[in-house]
Amino acid sequence: MKTPWYVWTALASVSCILIGGYWDISWHMTVGRDSFWTPAHIAIQLGGIIAGTAGAYLIIATTLGRTQLADVSVRVWGFRGPLGAFVAVWGAAAMVISAPFDNWWHDAYGLDVKILSPPHAVLTLGILMVATGAVLQILAPLNRAARRTPLLEWLLLIVAGQVLVLGMVAILEHTFRSNLHRADAYRAMAFVGPLLLLQFGGVSHHRWAATIIAGFYMTFMAAMIWLFPQFAAEPKLGPVYQPITHFIPLQFPMLVIAPAFAFDLLRPKLAAWPRWRRAVVYGPVFVGVILAVQWPFADFLMSEHARNWLFGAHYQPYMMHPEWYESRYEFMPELDLAGGLVQAVIAACATSYLGLLLADAMRKAKR
Amino acid sequence: MKRALVVIALLFALPARAHVGSYDVFFSGKAGAYNLDVTVRMPQVIPGVAEIEIRAREPDVTAMTVVPLRLVGPGSQLPPTPDRAERSAADRQFFTASLWLMEHGTMQVRIAVDGARGQGELAVPITAVAQRTLGMNRPLAILLLGLMLLLSLSIISIAAAAVREAGLDPGVEPSARARRNSRLAIGIAAAIVVGILALGQLWWAAEARQYERMVMKDWKLDIRRTECSLELPAINRLLPDHGHDIHLFVVRTPSFDRLAHLHPKRTASGSYAQPLPSLPAGRYTVFADVVFENGFPMTGIGELELTADLVCAPLAGDDSLWDGTPSQAVRFERPAQLRAGVAQSLSFSVVNPDGMPATDVEPYMAMAGHAAVLRRDLSVFAHLHPNGSIAMPALMLAKTPHEMYRDGHSLPPHVSFPYGFPNAGDYRVFVQIKRSGRIETAAFDVSVAP
Numbered sequence: 001m002k003t004p005w006y007v008w009t010a011l012a013s014v015s016c017i018l019i020g021g022y023w024d025i026s027w028h029m030t031v032g033r034d035s036f037w038t039p040a041h042i043a044i045q046l047g048g049i050i051a052g053t054a055g056a057y058l059i060i061a062t063t064l065g066r067t068q069l070a071d072v073s074v075r076v077w078g079f080r081g082p083l084g085a086f087v088a089v090w091g092a093a094a095m096v097i098s099a100p101f102d103n104w105w106h107d108a109y110g111l112d113v114k115i116l117s118p119p120h121a122v123l124t125l126g127i128l129m130v131a132t133g134a135v136l137q138i139l140a141p142l143n144r145a146a147r148r149t150p151l152l153e154w155l156l157l158i159v160a161g162q163v164l165v166l167g168m169v170a171i172l173e174h175t176f177r178s179n180l181h182r183a184d185a186y187r188a189m190a191f192v193g194p195l196l197l198l199q200f201g202g203v204s205h206h207r208w209a210a211t212i213i214a215g216f217y218m219t220f221m222a223a224m225i226w227l228f229p230q231f232a233a234e235p236k237l238g239p240v241y242q243p244i245t246h247f248i249p250l251q252f253p254m255l256v257i258a259p260a261f262a263f264d265l266l267r268p269k270l271a272a273w274p275r276w277r278r279a280v281v282y283g284p285v286f287v288g289v290i291l292a293v294q295w296p297f298a299d300f301l302m303s304e305h306a307r308n309w310l311f312g313a314h315y316q317p318y319m320m321h322p323e324w325y326e327s328r329y330e331f332m333p334e335l336d337l338a339g340g341l342v343q344a345v346i347a348a349c350a351t352s353y354l355g356l357l358l359a360d361a362m363r364k365a366k367r
Numbered sequence: 368m369k370r371a372l373v374v375i376a377l378l379f380a381l382p383a384r385a386h387v388g389s390y391d392v393f394f395s396g397k398a399g400a401y402n403l404d405v406t407v408r409m410p411q412v413i414p415g416v417a418e419i420e421i422r423a424r425e426p427d428v429t430a431m432t433v434v435p436l437r438l439v440g441p442g443s444q445l446p447p448t449p450d451r452a453e454r455s456a457a458d459r460q461f462f463t464a465s466l467w468l469m470e471h472g473t474m475q476v477r478i479a480v481d482g483a484r485g486q487g488e489l490a491v492p493i494t495a496v497a498q499r500t501l502g503m504n505r506p507l508a509i510l511l512l513g514l515m516l517l518l519s520l521s522i523i524s525i526a527a528a529a530v531r532e533a534g535l536d537p538g539v540e541p542s543a544r545a546r547r548n549s550r551l552a553i554g555i556a557a558a559i560v561v562g563i564l565a566l567g568q569l570w571w572a573a574e575a576r577q578y579e580r581m582v583m584k585d586w587k588l589d590i591r592r593t594e595c596s597l598e599l600p601a602i603n604r605l606l607p608d609h610g611h612d613i614h615l616f617v618v619r620t621p622s623f624d625r626l627a628h629l630h631p632k633r634t635a636s637g638s639y640a641q642p643l644p645s646l647p648a649g650r651y652t653v654f655a656d657v658v659f660e661n662g663f664p665m666t667g668i669g670e671l672e673l674t675a676d677l678v679c680a681p682l683a684g685d686d687s688l689w690d691g692t693p694s695q696a697v698r699f700e701r702p703a704q705l706r707a708g709v710a711q712s713l714s715f716s717v718v719n720p721d722g723m724p725a726t727d728v729e730p731y732m733a734m735a736g737h738a739a740v741l742r743r744d745l746s747v748f749a750h751l752h753p754n755g756s757i758a759m760p761a762l763m764l765a766k767t768p769h770e771m772y773r774d775g776h777s778l779p780p781h782v783s784f785p786y787g788f789p790n791a792g793d794y795r796v797f798v799q800i801k802r803s804g805r806i807e808t809a810a811f812d813v814s815v816a817p
Binding site: 234 | 410412413414415416434435436437441442444445446447448450467469497500501502503507510511514515517518521522524525528529531532533534535536537538567570571574575578
């Protein structure tokens with residue numbers, strides 16, 4: 001089967017958003033202030049524009065009968081096109097619409113000091129839909145294919161890995177180093193990890209799908225730790241508690257590859273089980289395994305051995321007060337570890353179920 | 368005590384600011400060997416971007432950088448990388464830059480100057496306070512509402528299409544069951560969309576309410592009068608502004624024919640007391656200028672109603688009363704035109720009865736002069752010094768060199784105040800100087816063009 005061109009635009013759109021999003025966070029940790037026209041923002045919007053333009057072209061061409069996709073398209077308001085194209089166009093539209101809304105928001109209530117505001121929620125929803133559209137655009141030809149298509153398989157795993165990066169970045173404020181001996185970090189990971197690993201792991205036919213997806217996340221995050229400090233930058237907002245001369249990367253990735261590997265080991269063994277029973281197993285496995293590896297690894301990240309180019313524990317954002325736990329390489333205290341971990345297990349069971357449910361639904365998507 | 372606590376709570380719950388209706392900052396000062404006239408156009412929302420305009424009086428300035436930072440606390444010692452001010456191509460002595468003000472409160476702008484006579488630095492205190500919330504204009508509201516409806520309806524249709532057709536093999540038409548399911552999907556998706564929109568509306572309203580609490584409110588003064596004595600509630604943690612905790616301007620309105628510049632004294636209970644001079648019956652508006660210990664300036668507004676003429680002892684010390692008699696001694700060197708928003712120098716000369724320059728001008732509260740600018744409708748009040756619109760204690764906290772004179776020092780017979788009227792309209796400018804131990808007040812009416 002010839003690889004359709006739109007899987008490449010799908011990959012390009014999510015890649016732009018991923019790199020732009022990472023760059024934007026690093027920008028705020030390093031430079032502090034920004035405008036609409038920073039390279040990071042342009043990369044994010046470019047991702048939306050690629051998704052929107054490619055999707056719109058695909059829909060119009062299919063509607064006018066200029067593609068071979070009429071038989072494998074869905075109908076929305078008289079238009080025909082792949083479901084993923086409609087979802088991606090919707091996401092791109094939401095991203096673009098968030099811009100004037102955000103601009104007005106700044107005029108009315110000031111520039112953002114917080115990440116989550118209503119216009120940013122519209123943008124985030126748009127990004128989520130662009131990524132979902134990208135996954136569907138790769139998945140539909142894959143599900144239709146009569147025989148194995150390794151390239152599409154790998155593209156799906158890469159985009160799934162990108163979605164996992166976005167998901168893990170979304171819970172960044174819970175997984176910073178000094179929070180890693182608190183249940184909060186594991187509860188946050190329980191919301192993201194099982195959902196995405198089981199969803200995409202279940203969709204892919206690859207034996208080690210979840211491990212590859214988690215491996216992509218960890219490789220991307222680690223590579224950025226090595227790459228970003230190579231570029232010069234300096235703070236433009238004060239107070240500057242940490243003197244900085246280069247871009248500050250995000251912290252070392254969480255070791256989600258360990259529970260992902262456990263999922264891959266378990267998947268064939270549990271395949272015949274009902275969904276809820278699998279969820280009840282996957283939930284505690286996720287929390288147990290990530291806790292077993294991340295907790296001691298956090299001790300290492302706090303040590304002097306991690307303060308080097310490889311692990312990047314010495315990179316501190318300009319606004320990091322010298323008295324804060326992060327600066328002192330100390331863990332924040334935990335008052336109710338057991339209670340928090342119970343919540344984490346319950347959350348992991350619920351998101352495992354949701355991930356398995358979505359995987360089953362997505363495996364059926366052929367259009 | 369309870370009332371004092373209430374007042375303090377009010378002060379910090381409801382941000383107000385120095386002056387009334389006059390938010391931009393005007394300052395003239397020296398950065399090393401260079402004389403600079405600085406205007407900071409404050410943003411209406413915080414966090415926001417202020418614009419700074421700097422004019423070097425001498426032509427040998429080659430470059431300037433600016434950086435905003437906190438006025439006090441550890442942040443005042445940890446500046447970010449400064450921004451280069453842009454030099455005007457048309458006017459080589461004019462520089463501009465943008466200042467990102469990310470937090471509410473007292474800040475300073477550090478200006479570094481480079482030129483033929485070496486380097487110099489100047490710190491200009493500013494107060495970052497939200498002035499308003501912007502409503503959404505109708506065309507934008509209609510556009511965004513339309514787009515929101517489009518997004519809402521289209522996602523419902525996409526969900527329905529997904530349920531109806533996404534799982535079908537190529538070329539297969541959806542079954543009746545699939546169509547029924549898609550109708551069900553429309554209902555579920557619509558309910559989810561409505562739920563998300565409702566939650567979004569609640570969130571937006573909560574954000575707007577939270578921001579509204581940070582927007583500047585009028586500080587209403589609770590003034591009590593007993594015969595010839597005025598009492599103000601306790602205000603704590605003040606910095607003295609040229610020797611006085613409070614500068615009280617009492618103006619008869621709407622005639623503007625009486626002005627008392629008073630300085631209440633703190634009592635043992637923490638409240639402030641002030642003897643009043645003899646005043647004719649009428650309605651008076653009271654403006655109270657204070658500066659808190661973090662350099663935050665505020666102006667309170669109160670009212671005083673005198674139903675009968677008040678007969679009291681004459682004022683003493685730095686307190687003064689103007690009885691409406693036009694001054695022959697102070698002359699306004701009126702610019703050809705006064706325009707709203709434009710930084711101009713309000714210059715005055717002091718003359719003897721024979722028209723010759725006065726030789727007996729001396730400092731009034733350590734200053735060459737004081738000016739009070741009032742818009743006729745009382746929507747603007749600004750208290751100025753020859754350095755500009757910044758309160759002295761804030762300049763001291765910023766360690767900014769500024770003119771202050773000892774009593775008895777002989778001063779030249781002219782004084783000027785850098786200022787820009789915030790909007791067009793009719794204003795009265797009161798100017799106060801001191802000659803041979805006497806405080807002289809002059810009033811000038813000005814019309815400011817748009």
